[in-house]
Amino acid sequence: MLEELVAAALSLALLWCLHRVWRTPRDPALWMVSACLAFMALSYPLGWLARAAEADPAVQHGIPKVLLNAVIMLGYFFLMLFFLFSAAPAGKGVRHQAWREVIPLAAAVIAQTVSMALTPDQLRDHKFSTTDLQIPGIASFYFVGASYLVYVLVQAARFALRYAAESNRRVRIGLRMAAVGLGIRALSGSLRVLLVVVFWLGGTVPDAVREMTATLAALGGGLFVTGVLCPAVLLRVATMRVWWRHRRAYRELRPLWEVLNSVYPKDALDRRTRSLWRERVSPRRVRRHYWRRVIEIRDGLVQLSPHLADFGYSPSRPADQQITTFQRALQHRHEGLPATTSSAVLVAAPPQVGNVESDVAELLALTRKIAMQRGDTPHRQDTGLRARNAVMIDRIRAQDPAPYAERRYVLRILAINGRKTGEIRSVPIAVTQLDGQRYVCAPHRQRDWVRNLLAAGQTQIERDTHPMHRAVLVEGDEAARAIQTYLHDLGNHSMMWPFPPNAPVSEILAHTSTTAVFRLEPKPG
Template identity: 35%
Template sequence: MAVTVLILTAAILHLSVVWKLVQVARAPRDLSLRVVTLCLICTAASFLLGLDAAARIVDHVLGIGVSRLVQNALLLGVVYLLMCVFLVSAEERPRASRRARWEALPLAVAVLILILSTVATPADVRGRDFATADMSQTPVALFFIVAALYLVYALASALWWTVRYARMSLRPLATGLWLTTGALAGMVAANAGRLGIDVMRWRGEQAPAWLNQGTQGLLGLAVPVFIVGVTYSGAAMRLASGRVWLQHRRAYRRLRPLWDALHDAFPQDALGRVPTNGWRDFLSLRGTHYRYYRRVIECRDGLVRISPTLAQLGVQEDASPSDLARHLGKALDAQADQAATPGHALAVALPGDDENDLDADVRQLVLLSDALSRQPGRLKAGSTSR
């Protein structure tokens, strides 16, 4: 079970880091986003140093106990940055900046104490993890007690500001913030429990098993919930945009018969390609949207061009898609034979009066394209898709 939780946490954590880096690449000037990303990077680095293999490598290169020191310093930095994120979000920027600078002082003091206690710890007991640390050594106990004290303080402060920000927010951001709030509450409780364990072990007392298991269980649950919380709003927005992308992709394909017919008749109406931005457009799936809008515009332009011929054939503005498709074939044949004469444009394949948006317009074009695809002999082989 512990290994499964460890693997799941690592997977969620590193996927979240990658996702936030993509978001930073898209919005490099977003200060809050950069701080959140830095939080996740520091969390990932601290998590990595918590693994025995990584810790042994660092200690071998830099000295015994360095990995444990850096891991805990990173963890304190994470909760400080996290507190700053929600502080900036819930308060005015000047006031939040002043508060963040003041909050850096307890962090600096805590990290300094960690460094001094590590130096003062005998080499033979230095660098052990929480479970095996010799708490009878005062420098060792001081190291873990100070770290736990700062974590409880900073996480409780972050929890306070997160609750305030969540009350000010709307979904899906609010949902993610409330998930984060629950995770932070679990972290505060778990670290308060660990603080009690540290004090008891320093005094030579045995911590009860339920307290050890409870703190481990809370942390094992709170960390992945926290990661899900801070990434929830972005994931929800990406899911919504994914649904739009799928809708555009389907409509683009269904418009192919209509576009083929109109493009063959009016190739001069083809729009030039919109410049793309390489990997950023690939990651955001913008190419499908560009092609979708271009095809919709070209189909509508083609219908405007052919509408005088449709009017001459007796087509009415409220003609059904099947009737319009049947006459459209004749109109295109007449256009190809140059048998049509100029006339007044006719508004065809338009949505109802109660529908006045692009999606409604596209639905009418798709219905016309579907009807046209069912007309015998209308599809021409060799048309170029755009």
């Protein structure tokens, strides 16, 4: 069973390498490792064929055994060439050296074939552990095979160490470990050569030496595999660190993104996703979301900078020390007032030009100030939101529900099924009545309750006569009028909306494709 799994793993690795070869066909190292995997994978079915020949008295010619050993030697030969081509550019000198390495390989294959031909027919399907090594044909067969493997393993270890000297630290550690593993395998092969000579001369060796040979072979193989996998594992660890840092920064930048998105919603890039789970865990997708958020924030700051200049923003001072100026500029933009200048100022500029990390650090410092102004903690914005919602829910439940009234809003608690867990989520929200219909509104569609309601399509309003309602997303004139009614009744200014509170329907109408307005229709029963 283990052999079948190893053969399957080698076949999958070969398919992956062939895909890489198809994309970069001029890379000789890829060709060599693909050939190595191909011959190593082929050795398993040939091994099964050799064992089947041993059980069949009609087939006692040793050909499967010769083929098996030739394939194994070819696998190690191409492994050596992989390190050779990786350690040096593929110039004429390297290619000539590669062709010179064919000579010992061909000599070993020919010598083993001759040795098998000199072996009596009834002894050709022999095993190293049970055969009589005093027979010259058998002794020479194993001596040649073991000697060539020692040679090719030593050469591969040399080239691997040469490759390690020219590689970065992460790859260098793995290559040196792989070279040590190859050296241990070569030591095991040397002991095997010594055993062949001793047995051919009629001597004996303790069983501990045989066990040591097998132990060294297993240890060297394991160390080699570990060394080969080490760079990939270290790279994955480094990737996960970057993933965690980007994911954390993405969440921390949310308050700054929200206030800028509320005044410049058209700066938001396309957010359509096919798999929410993959969007959250895939390093590539998290990195894309992270950079998209940074770009959207920078775009918003560039557009806001003329308003900042009007209120005396100074590029020489840190942006997080001018939060009052920042808020006044946002208020100015929310009210729809134009800037007196079209020239931009540099906002939250990093101290080192071209250093992306310091650029993001400046944005994070500004975000933390905004989060503090909003009552959020820098790293627990979601927790703070849940706590505020819990307080609001308790207040609403402690009072008698206000009756619905035309062109007014009342506070209610919506019970919505979570889009991922299916659990009931209670949300305090304002329900506005207009023309006998009831609406709930949000400045954008990224809020959790909006996304939950979009997925569920229905909600339950606590303490209503008919609690179950169908939630219908509306846009256009109907949505614009519902938003205008809600903001007019709200009275105070909200920076979340991409237009001033007294904006006419015609101005709100341009934003109804990005805002969220649901018409709540009572469901019978």
